[in-house]
Amino acid sequence: MRKLCLLISFILISSNINHTLFAKLENNIVLKVENEIITKYEIKNKILSSLILSGQEINQKNINKYKKSTLDNLIQLKLMKIELSKYDLKDSPDKLDSYLRRLSSNNIDLLKKKFLDNKLDYDLFLDEVKIKLKWQDLIYLIYSKKIELDEKTIDIELQEIIQNKLEIDQYKLSEIEILLNGDETDAENIKNIYDQIDLESFEAVAIRFSISESSKNKGELGWVNGNILSKQIYEIVSNMKLGEISKPIKQQGSVIFLKLKDKRSKKLEGLDKMKLRKDLIVQKKNELFNLYSRSHLSKLKNTSLIEYR
Secondary structure (H helix, E strand, C coil), X not given: CHHHHHHHHHCCCCCCCXXXXXXXXXXXXXXXXXXXXXXXXHHHHHHHHHXXXXXXXXXXXXXXXXXXXXXXXXXXXXXXXXXXXXXXXXXXXXXXXXXXXXXXXXXXXXXXXXXXXXXXXXXXXXXXXXXXXXXXXXHHHHHHHHCCCCHHXXXXXXXXXXXXXXXXXXXXXXXXXXXXXXXXXXHHHHHHHHHHHHHCCHHHHHHHHCCCHHHHHCCEEEEEEHHHCCHHHHHHHCCCCCCCEXXXXXXXXXXXXXXXXXXXXXXXXXXXXXHHHHHHHHHHHHHHHHHHHHHHHXXXXXXXXXXXX
């Protein structure tokens, strides 16, 4: 990991403050993840496309902010690609189209034009999106049968919610989830996420960097009943102000950032109890899927050879 940190400091640290910063970069290999390579060309394309899509100026300061997260993100993508090669999963044009429409505010042609105007590789960007979408399908394929919820436990929990409260607090939330390395780089990665949010928006960062399935919806979780949140998360969310972003919430192998978009209280009288039950089940299943996803990816990272070239 120390070698990786040295690498990050080495990549793209010199030159000018505009597009010419990358003009002399050759398409040579920077990292090798098993049999997959990461080139300077890929790093360049990802950094510049991230800046352009978020409407930021291309300068040395902004480029520096993206170096570490870009490399980490590309390593994760290569690990996903290697794992996906073991399965016969097809691309989903509908999912891809839906993702691109959300990213481009329903103007995919304008999105393509931004890449063309700035001489960036749109196909390389599409390949990254396809990998992320197929990864979500893979996690469902592998772990869906392992996710079993005790119906009696759900009903008991639902009954406790109904008996103990006259009202239910509901929170409209968005999330970003990133993997932890378990070393000194974690603090830097967490700081980088906050920096990116300051530069762009919570939603834009969720789309590009979050490993959670919610990333395809700009990190949006919608309205969530406070009673089905874990005790740790409920205590944090219930004390947040509208528009506030939470402190890092560490999970097993990952960290979550939450944004409180709205909140309300709803009387239990007249509340659709079947919908409340369904929401409770969906919430618990999503938590398990996200746990399996980050655990699977973390295991791949720990058992794969990542070397500097």
